[in-house]
Amino acid sequence: MYSKEDGTPAEKLPNQIHGNTKKSRYNKIMKLQQEISNEILKNKIGNICEVLIEHKTFDGKYLVGRTKQDVPEMDGLVYIKNNNKEDLTNKFVNCKIVDIINNYDLEGEIYG
Numbered sequence: 642m643y644s645k646e647d648g649t650p651a652e653k654l655p656n657q658i659h660g661n662t663k664k665s666r667y668n669k670i671m672k673l674q675q676e677i678s679n680e681i682l683k684n685k686i687g688n689i690c691e692v693l694i695e696h697k698t699f700d701g702k703y704l705v706g707r708t709k710q711d712v713p714e715m716d717g718l719v720y721i722k723n724n725n726k727e728d729l730t731n732k733f734v735n736c737k738i739v740d741i742i743n744n745y746d747l748e749g750e751i752y753g
Contacts, residue, residue, distance in 0.1 A: 642663040642664070642666075642667050643658075643663065645657070675744040678717075678744050678745055679741065679744055682717070682741045682744075682745075682747060683741065685738045685747060686738050686739065686740065686741070687737070687738065687739075688737070688738050689735055689736070689737050689738075689752050690708045690709075690719075690735075690736055690738065690749075691708065691709060691733050691734070691735060691736070692706040692707065692708055692719045692721065692733065692734055692735075692736040692749065693706050693707060693708075693709075693731070693732075693733055694706040694721075694729040694730055694731065694732055694733075694734060695707065695730070695731075696730060697723060697730070698720070698723075701723060702722065702723055703720040703721060703722060703723055704720070704721040704722075704723050704725075704729055704734075705718050705719070705720055705721075706718065706719050706721070706734075706736075707719060716745075717745035717746040717747060718745075718746045718747070719736060719738070719746070719747045719748075719749045720742060720746060720747070720748050720749070721734070721736055721748075721749045721750060721751060722748075722750060724751070725751070734751050735751065735752045735753050736749035736750065736751060736752055737749060737750050737752040
């Protein structure tokens with residue numbers, strides 16, 4: 642949402658949008674974006690992809706990584722059940738996407 646910045650010309654423009662209107666518009670856009678994201682993620686279920694393992698969850702139950710197409714800080718993550726004794730951090734693994742965890746992240750399992 643846009644917010645006025647002190648000292649900018651936009652700060653003095655007339656007809657500023659009310660905060661509640663901004664919030665309502667933001668919520669509508671985010672709901673639509675979540676629906677779009679969910680559709681895109683559904684199409685990934687069953688696919689095999691290469692995932693770079695970046696770390697484990699705090700409890701060690703999942704390996705956390707991203708595919709080559711995923712941009713850090715922007716795209717979702719891939720969570721893979723950690724059934725390995727070997728440390729796979731900073732390694733690529735083949736992964737089969739099995740489910741959507743939330744509107745942005747995927748669950749996978751090591752494949753092959």
